[in-house]
Amino acid sequence: MALSIITPLLLLLGVVYGQRERYKGHQVWRLTPKSLTQLEYLDNLRQKSHTKEVDFWKDPSSVGRPVVLRVPSKRRNEIYIELGLQGFVPEVTIKDLQQNIDEEESLYTQNSFADLKDFDYSKYHPLSEVNAWMEQIAAKYPERVTLFNISSSYEGRTIRAMKIVGKATGSKKPGFFFDGGIHAREWISPATVIYMAAQLIEQYGKNRSITEVVDALDWFILPVFNVDGYNYTWTTNRMWRKTRSKHFNCYGVDPNRNWDWEWCKQGASKDPCSDSYCGPSPFSESEVKGVADFLNAVPGRFRAYIDFHSFSQLWMTPWGYTKDLPPDFPLQNACSAAAVDALTAVHGTKYKYGTLARVIYISSGSSADWTYGAAKIKYSTGVELRDTGKYGFLLPADQIIPSGEETLQGLLAMAKFIVNNP
Structure with missing residues (x-):
């Protein structure tokens, strides 16, 4: 039996026999701090979130900026009363998280494909199918696409990436690296990356804008960065964020707090059970170190780097560890x-832009800070894709293509800017 058929069956068996984490009765709330006192309260709640069993989907950052959190059914009344005493009236954006997960899960059996022409870019795909897609598109376009291994994950999975080139020039062109899925549950990220990679490959020679940037730059694309965590969201826990390494009685490190630049300072946690755990040391995670080693292998090779996340609709640059501006x-x-202007022109989707620390919140040990500060990649960027909180990490699959279309135009605009402003 083909692996692409086995995977959905195993997923369904996991559901039947209760092996998957269940979120029945869990709700997702959105609320906006209107004072520094309210903001401080939410930040204190975030710091003890795992003991309260509250999962912050969108962290508190500033007065007037919405916060999104998941609250388990058994804590709902308690947390609601606490919030009420602070003057909050939460808006319920998801009434029963498990119902949304079940609806998403019902599409799994439709995902299997036997040939590249059958690959559905409007669906989410498990890791096995992402890897199969990479193999098949590389086989169809051997003059355009080369696959390579970056490293192995904690659980021994191969981290695979692709290189896309245009016409040979006799010398190496500047590189543009982008990745998706560094946080496991952010499924729209790998889906959008896959869509854009396909467009760069299949529309080369047909679309003028794509042809120009593929001829000007060498493209390096990693569809799924956190392969263990991403696989875990398909088999066991849809809401998993971190890697899967073991630390005391808890699992995983936040791979976007594990980079060796201002590591484990403000905006990261030293608690192994926290979703923002920075790890026991910088680059403790083989996934993060593998990508960093690849980017560092040839100094000056890369002109641009993007780490695609979800959600919030933000296009951000260094620094993340401080509100000071880089040179x-x-x-x-x-x-x-x-990039944002080009993105918004497609479907009208509004993005904010600026530095990580000023647009979202201060966080240390991030990919964009390290790629800019240590690897000297001038155009290092962190992008938060759709949406702003209505669906959060469970963005419906019918938004994959629109997300891909608009983000591609942002990517092309960024590439053209970089070519003109090295």
């Missing part, structure tokens, strides 16, 4: 403006 900020911000 390249004027160019970085102009590049972000060009």
Whole structure:
């Protein structure tokens, strides 16, 4: 039996026999702090979130900026009363999280494909199918696509990436690296990355804008960064965020807090059970170290880097660890403006842009800070894709193609800016 058929069957068997984490009665709430006192309360709640069994989907960052959190059914009354005493009236955006997961899960059996022409870009795909897609599209376009292994994960999975090139020039062109799925539950990220990679490959020679940037730059694309965590969201726990390494009685490290740049300072946790756990040391995670080693292998090779996340609709540049501006900020911000303008022109989707620390919150040990500060990649970026909280990490599959279409235009605009402003 083909692996692409086995995977959905195993997923369904897991559901039948109760092996998957269940979220029946869990709700997702959105609330907005209107004062510094309310903001401080939410930040204190976030710091003890795992003991309260509250999962912050969108962290508190500033007065007036919405916060999104998942509350388990057994804690709902308690947390609601606490919030009420602080003057909050939460808006319920998801009434029963498990119902949304079940609806998403009902599409799994439709995902299997035997040939590249049958691959459905409007569906989410498990890791086995992502890897099969990479193999098949590389086989169809051997002059355009080369596959390579970056490293192995904690659980021994191969982390696979692809290189896309245009016409041979006789010398190496500047590189543009982008990845998805560093946080496991953010499924729209790998789906959008896969869609954009396919467009760069299949529309080369047909679409002028794509042809120009593929001829000008070498493209390196990693569809699923956190392979163990992503696989775990398909087999066991849809809401899993971290890697799957073992630390005391808890599992996983936040791979976007594990980079060796201002590691484990503000915006990261030293608690192994926290979703923002920075790890026992910088680059403790083989996945993170593998990507960092690849980016560092040839100094000056890469002109741009994007780490695609969800959700919030943000296009952000360094620094994340401080609100101070880096020396390249004027160019970085102009590049972000060009990308966001092009993105918004497609479907009208609104994005904010600026530095990570100023747009979202201060966080240390992030990919964008390390790629800019240590690897000297001037145009290092962190992007939060759709939406702003209505669906959060469970973005319906019918938004994959629109997300891919608009983000591709942002990507092309960024590439053109970089070519003109090295």
